[in-house]
Amino acid sequence: MTDTLPTPPCDILILGAGAAGLMAALEASAPRRNGPAPRVTVADAAPVAGRKMRLAGGGMGNLTNLQAGPAWYVGEDPAFVRPALRRFPPRAALGLFERYGLRWEQRDFDQIFGLQPMARLVEAMVADARSRGVRLCFGLRARSASRTADGLFDVTFESGGRSVSLTARRLILALGSPAWPSCGATDSGLALARGFGHRCLPFRPVLALLVLPDRHPLRGLQGISVNVGIAAGTQRLVRPLLFTHRGISGPAGLIASCFWRPGQAVCVDFLPDSPLRDMLDTPACARLTAHGLLRRLLTARLADALDALLRQAFAGSGTPAPPSGAQLAQWNRAQRALLCETVHAQRLTPTGTEGMARAEAAAGGVRTGDVDARTLESRLTPGLYLAGELLDVTGLLGGFNLHWALASGQAAGLAARRSLTPDRTAR
Ligand SMILES: Cc1cc2nc3c(=O)[nH]c(=O)nc-3n(C[C@H](O)[C@H](O)[C@H](O)COP(=O)(O)OP(=O)(O)OC[C@H]3O[C@@H](n4cnc5c(N)ncnc54)[C@H](O)[C@@H]3O)c2cc1C
Structure with missing residues (x-):
């Protein structure tokens, strides 16, 4: 179900309703002490949220790992994950299950799996986001993004052959990687990030036979x-x-x-x-x-x-x-x-x-040297945030990738929300 398109501009626009985008939406839409909750919109090309997340762990979701830490990640700078993981440790991921009344179990090698289909967690996050006023728009494929003269982000989408555009004060790119394309995965996040001057490493299939x-x-x-x-x-x-x-x-x-x-x-x-x-x-x-x-x-x-x-x-x-x-x-x-x-x-x-078609993740992506590890904000374009697998951060098998998506989404959503002062919030 797609919510009505917001009248521009919204405060925070999140591209991608996967694990990172949903988590960013939950965090970005939290009420602020000194002002109303920001107006948050999530846009995704797919007809539903979290298609890749629903496949995780054979459907039952290896959501996190009690050992999550830099040693379990590959990329140019595995230590990049440290600040986000410190703020969102494995017990925070368990808290997410518990917040929605979902059960989990610990398996070998400290892996945490859900005891119900992962789709239940996705649906609970979507319902929670909607209850906080987040608009979720599906069937919107982001084609290009730029910054207007007055500092807003302008994103153009293709939707059913039409061109639609949305403007926002803050933009979070959570477009994932092209691994397992049958669930709608694309590499379009790279082109959007490059448009803002970001250097990228080509994606390569990993967690693959x-x-x-x-x-x-x-x-x-x-x-x-x-x-x-x-x-x-x-x-x-x-x-x-x-x-x-x-x-x-x-x-x-x-x-x-x-x-x-x-x-x-x-x-x-x-x-x-x-x-x-x-x-x-x-x-x-x-x-x-x-x-x-x-x-x-x-x-x-x-x-x-x-x-x-x-x-x-x-x-x-x-x-x-x-x-x-x-x-x-x-x-x-x-x-x-x-x-x-x-x-x-x-x-x-x-x-x-076996290639991207059967890869559970893609290594490479947006280089982390141009991104602030604490806020996930671009060092090149203030107000732009990047989260999840789109970044050059890849977890080894065991729940580390979903954990990174959630942790980085949370950090980006929080930082984007905090960056808005009450008088700059659109109401
Ligand atoms: C089969 C499989 C099993 C897995 N199992 C596990 C597991 O058990 N544990 C684990 O930790 N990890 C697992 N992973 C990896 C994990 O699912 C991903 O790392 C994680 O979902 C990445 O989250 P993300 O939000 O960054 O990206 P995604 O979840 O891929 O979200 C990106 C979103 O962007 C949207 N999008 C893409 N292009 C556009 C565009 N141009 N315009 C608009 N929207 C767009 C997509 O539709 C998607 O919804 C698995 C992956 C696969 C493929």
Whole structure:
């Protein structure tokens, strides 16, 4: 349902009714101590609010993570998230569930999931915003935005073949990223931000399946899930890796995709909790072949594939392979080192990701150096604010992206509201 278009100008215009835009609207429309609540309008191209948010966590919403902090974000400056997350910590996200009588549960790795469809939270935020006088207008696709001579923001939309324009004293861009375009996601926020002088990094798909080459020995293991160790920036994480018919996914594969660049390898430890080095000299292992040991430690199909990778490693290295059927006791130091490397530091070189179509997020976006981390206000255009995935801030899997969208939306909405003095508020 679309509310009637406001008569211009409104005080705060928010582009995008996703997690960031809705949160910004709730915060921007709060009553002020020294004046009436600002007139807030939210405009979105989609027919309903929060289409991407409704998909989150398979529909049940991994809304936040108790560990939320800079270590869980990638971008030019992960510390950029700190002020917004300090003001909106994980307990604030839990408060959002509770404010609307919704239930949640804590899962592995401190992830917080809703116990009802995420759509319920979206609808509750929309109803709350409307009850505060926020106008929500759907089917309005923002095409361009500029600043008028008297300092207002002028945004032109396309709506059913018509051109519509809205003016506002403050403008919040919360247009998300182009990841998962089937829910209406676009990269149009970048063009709008560039129009105000912002420098942007091209979006690239992340939290996406990594495709392995056609003949790779690990292709064909679909359905197998195994805990692996992966490097994630400065951290080493142990997470389940899921093999699919095209490559690697699951939490480990998706997190690895955030750090991967074309041509690079992803380093996987298939036995993160059992160092082979310590095992090889034990009497029980010394009598086994490498293949036999792998079969004891790993699921059979994965053990066979790693054995094939080990044979490839011998073929491609200067180290002669041990005679077939040789017990590990007969392996020399270099041969053992190659076995350990194959299992603990397997370098997989994906041919690509599954692309934007199936990416849960996009890295890149508006560069954070031109944005004030406390207020999310543009340093180039006062009165312009940016929030959510549109910025060059991407959370690793686990509830960090929705948390960032909410936290940054809250910071932008609050700062935009506080920047309006009573006499400048349109009434
Ligand atoms: C399948 C899937 C599952 C996910 N699961 C999780 C999860 O469990 N936990 C988690 O933390 N994150 C998850 N994410 C990521 C998370 O949903 C996003 O990071 C978050 O929703 C981003 O919020 P946002 O408000 O910045 O952008 P969005 O929610 O994308 O909102 C942007 C809004 O802008 C509108 N828009 C775009 N272009 C225009 C235009 N030109 N004019 C007007 N409106 C426009 C769009 O219609 C949209 O409503 C998932 C993502 C996907 C795709």
